[in-house]
Amino acid sequence: MNFKAICSDIDGTLLNSERDLSPRLKTIIAQLSERYPLILASSRMPDAMRHLLRDLGRASEPLIAYNGGFVLDQAGNVLDSVAIPLDLVAKILEMTRKTEIHVSLYHGENWYEAKEDYWSKREIQNTKVSPTWMQGEDVLNLWDKDGLGAHKVMVMGDSNEISWLFGELHLEHAQELHLYRSKDTYIEIAPRKISKATALKLVLESMYDFGMEEVIAFGDNYNDIDLIQSVGWGVAVGNARPEVKAVAKEVTLHHKEDGVAATLERLAASL
Template sequence: MKNTIKILCTDIDGTLLNEERWLSNRTITAFSKIQLPTILASSRPPQAMRYLQEGLGISGSALIAFNGGLILGENGKLIESNKLSTKILETLKKHHSNHNYNLSIYSFEHWFTAREDQHTKHEIFTTRDSPKIQSVAQTLDFLVSKELGIHKLMCMGTPDELDSIVQFLSPIHGNEVHLYRSKDTYLEITPKYIDKAKALKKLLDTDFDHGIDTVIAFGDNHNDDELLRNARYGVAVANATDNLKSMADYVSPYTNKEDAVARTMEKMLL
């Protein structure tokens, strides 16, 4: 295993972080010992990943944000940006005006939302990032005037509200968007044909001397399916979905809160 693995790629939330949404001492120690290029791949925006890179001692390393929507090489070099059209937000704005769910809008390192509620506060705690509070109309004006697209829309609310968004958007923009439930109360909307594996292949082709067949990858949820399926060695943590476990090469007996990534590294790479 140690001779065939050249790169480590890991999801963040539900996989790498402990119950305090931080890196355990065991995790930090394991990463300091392996001496492998490490790529974080997450649905998070890049500014919510850099403090974790710093904690792992890999500041300035390449990363994959927005589930593959934004690929950044070393020191923030832009490799690829896959965005939604602002027309999709114009459509969703009509639905949002009649409901109470939180609508968060992400473009590069911008995070906009119309109000600070329990969902916003939870995201601030989880990601150590803060949004700009303004109306959807103001955000649309800004994005259009700056000619910026949207990397991700995140809707946070009741399961029934999120179901209604899927029913509303699918007939209009179903060919353009991927509607992903990261949990019952979270709906993430991204460009349809992106995923972490495609992004990783692009990053490796551009900035590395090794292919995805030399990668050990870690994950826990549906947005990690392709990553684990395509990596040389895919590891699902104990709290992963059943589907992800079924396609993993190895299922850790430990959850993210029990240092699953670090324990696997110790077992297989150290």
């Protein structure tokens, strides 16, 4: 395949076992001309993606954050912004009030945490970003003044409580929310009408003269399925969910074995 752009998920796909970029990956990206855009598409917030692009020598690239809910061009201008309505965010907070479930709230460049605990410390370590410390009710009041909602709500906690919340939200709000359960202890909640695939299509239409059929994309989880299906060459890493592998045109090595780098090395040799 003669691809013209690369689009990749981050966690479980691009990063190695140390949750970092491997030297092998950095080497192959450095060998590729910058005329091949490298577009990261993740549930992460923008600042949790920018440091990775800087490390790859690609600081000025588009970003698809929050699984497609917040899309930025190379200069940081907003191409699209789709949020969970404030009343629904308030309902999620109310549902978790009498549980031990930890709730993280995100909008645009901002991440809000109510307290420092195991979960918030884990996210700070994993993403290399620090949150704004603010109670959930205060965040709601702040957003209400500006007519905002959440680009992402992330809930973390005991797997039984997380299963309960997943079931309740799916039962009542399946038409309004995407519920990504990346682990038994996590749910990443996003607006239903967005996806990485729709966001990538918008980026290409806004900024480039080629389409989805000339993109190679990498992923591992349920929120990558549409992306993998929509591009010219969809690649699942070896650790991907079976459903992702089923729609991929290629299954590469495990993310801990540099699967993305291995495929790019092979394809780059034919450019």
